[in-house]
Amino acid sequence: MTETPKAQPVTPRVRVKRLPDRGSYDRETIESILDEAFICHVGFNSGHGPIVIPTGFGRDGNDLIIHGSAASRMLRDLSNGIDVCVTVTILDGLVLARSAFHHSFNYRSVIIYGKAELITDRDEKMRALEILSEHIIRGRWADVRPPSEKELKGTTVLRLPIDEASAKIRVGPPKDDEEDYSLPVWAGVVPLQTTLGTPIADERNLDGIELRDYFAR
Numbered sequence: 001m002t003e004t005p006k007a008q009p010v011t012p013r014v015r016v017k018r019l020p021d022r023g024s025y026d027r028e029t030i031e032s033i034l035d036e037a038f039i040c041h042v043g044f045n046s047g048h049g050p051i052v053i054p055t056g057f058g059r060d061g062n063d064l065i066i067h068g069s070a071a072s073r074m075l076r077d078l079s080n081g082i083d084v085c086v087t088v089t090i091l092d093g094l095v096l097a098r099s100a101f102h103h104s105f106n107y108r109s110v111i112i113y114g115k116a117e118l119i120t121d122r123d124e125k126m127r128a129l130e131i132l133s134e135h136i137i138r139g140r141w142a143d144v145r146p147p148s149e150k151e152l153k154g155t156t157v158l159r160l161p162i163d164e165a166s167a168k169i170r171v172g173p174p175k176d177d178e179e180d181y182s183l184p185v186w187a188g189v190v191p192l193q194t195t196l197g198t199p200i201a202d203e204r205n206l207d208g209i210e211l212r213d214y215f216a217r
Helices: 027-036 073-078 122-136 149-153 178-182
Strands: 039-046 049-056 058-060 063-069 083-096 104-115 155-161 164-170 188-191
Touching: 027 058, 027 083, 027 104, 027 164, 039 063, 039 073, 049 063, 049 073, 049 122, 058 122, 063 073, 063 122, 073 155, 104 155, 122 149, 122 155, 149 155
Parallel strands: none
Antiparallel strands: 039 049, 039 083, 058 063, 063 155, 083 104, 083 188, 104 164
16 A cells, blocks of 8 residues: 555646646545445546546555456556546536526536556455455455455456546536526426345345444445
8 A cells, every 4th residue: 555645736737627627635624535436437548549437446644456357458558657637526416507608517627647556465465355345345356255266367457646636526516607597497406326125135145144233334
């Protein structure tokens, strides 16, 4: 695990230029968004042109962890040290304005630039996979069968330092043109949330198997 720096450098690539007041370079803000989200989008240039792939991830201190099949073209390309851009977005609300032009979203997002590094040490790789599992449901790793040696060899795990990153956040009500506030149109925010639904048991569960308390957490 790479130690988290106390200050986040603001490079030209991560400086928020469009609506810069929404930009944040605070490490606590960046990490809180990463820790709440489940899916990131990985953008890179391959031999076939630009590609963006959605995938799960986890955070280990100052490193973003991603993984997948050893046959994955994305992971194979990234392990060669090419430039990568990773984005994460959490949608918090629909912002409905009085005009079509000013409709928007409330959101929290992070963008990260860098080069990924292949994790080859067996123990580090297993620990990274545990971090990925715990990011989804904390406490689950201790319940399930760990990866076999064959599964471990068939899995590629990468770490991407969160050294060049920024957040962009929109909150609050719609911002209409002053003359539109007199229009007889409802305006406001429709909140959106990601919540856990009622778990649906696999029909092949053994008799007597019950939900663990980590679902309630």
